[in-house]
Every structure is written in structure tokens, then in C-alpha cells.
Amino acid sequence: MIIKPFTFANQFFSHSSAKNLIISQQNNPNFxxxxxKYTLAAYEVSLKQFVxxxxxxxxxxxxxxxDFIDTWNDASIQxxxxxxxxxxxxxLVITILNEYCHDTVSVYL
Structure with a gap:
């Protein structure tokens, strides 16, 4: 979750019961x-246990x-x-992870 957030999110949503809802709303920018926003807020709360x-x-x-990487990637042509x-x-965050996160995270780095 903390080392590969994009992989984690993809696996979570691909195995989620909400997968069909999310797919059906791909053309609904408000949704x-x-x-x-909801997912990032929940992720931020979860991260606090590691810091x-x-x-x-x-x-x-x-x-x-x-959020920056995701937004930048969405706007990219490739x-x-x-x-x-x-x-x-x-x-972008390796220094932060090494300095501020529990030793259990360092095992994965």
C-alpha cells in the first residue's frame, strides 16, 4: 500500500464490488x-499508522x-x-519513506 500505491489501488478496485459502478461512470467527471477525493482521504488516514x-x-x-502523478498521467498523451x-x-518520496516511516516499510525498499 505504501510502496506501490498505484498497484494497490488498481488491485483493490479490480477486486471491488464497486468495480462495475466505477466502470459505468468513466464518462462522469464529477463522480x-x-x-x-474520498479514496485519497481514506488512504491518507491509513498511511498515518506507518509514519x-x-x-x-x-x-x-x-x-x-x-494525486500529482495521477493527474499528470491522466493529462498526458502517452x-x-x-x-x-x-x-x-x-x-519522489524515497527519502521521506526512509526518514519518517516505520522500519517495517524500510524492509520493502
Whole structure:
């Protein structure tokens, strides 16, 4: 979840009972925007269990990095793969993860 957020989200939604609803709303930007905001807010709450210090700042930084990559990728002509999004995310947050997150996260880095 914390190391590969794009893979995690993709696996979660592909196995979710809401999958058909989400697919049916692909042309509804208001629904997708609301879903994204809700998902990122829930993800931020979940992240706090992994962060040692300065929880609000660090989790907001991580979530906003995910949002930035996702928004940038959506606007790009040539889309990055989920793996490429996860890789870019790690490139941008690796220092934060190593410095502020529990040792259990470091095992995966």
C-alpha cells in the first residue's frame, strides 16, 4: 500500500464490488473526482499508522504526490503504466519513506 500505491489501488478496485459502478461512470467527471477525493482521504488516514513523526505533513505530502502523478498521467498523451507510476512515486518520496516511516516499510525498499 505504501510502496506501490498505484498497484494497490488498481488491485483493490479490480477486486471491488464497486468495480462495475466505477466502470459505468468513466464518462462522469464529477463522480470520478468525488471518488478520487474520498479514496485519497481514506488512504491518507491509513498511511498515518506507518509514519513515525510529523504525521499530518508527511501523509499529506505522500498523498499529494500520488494525486500529482495521477493527474499528470491522466493529462498526458502517452500514459504511464501502473508500474511506471509506482516507480515515479518512489523516486519522489524515497527519502521521506526512509526518514519518517516505520522500519517495517524500510524492509520493502
Amino acid at each position: 470520478l473526482s468525488t471518488l478520487k 513515525n513523526d510529523d504525521r499530518d505533513f508527511i501523509t499529506a505530502y505522500l498523498v499529494n504526490t500520488i 500514459k504511464m503504466s501502473i508500474d511506471a507510476c509506482d516507480k515515479r512515486y518512489l523516486e
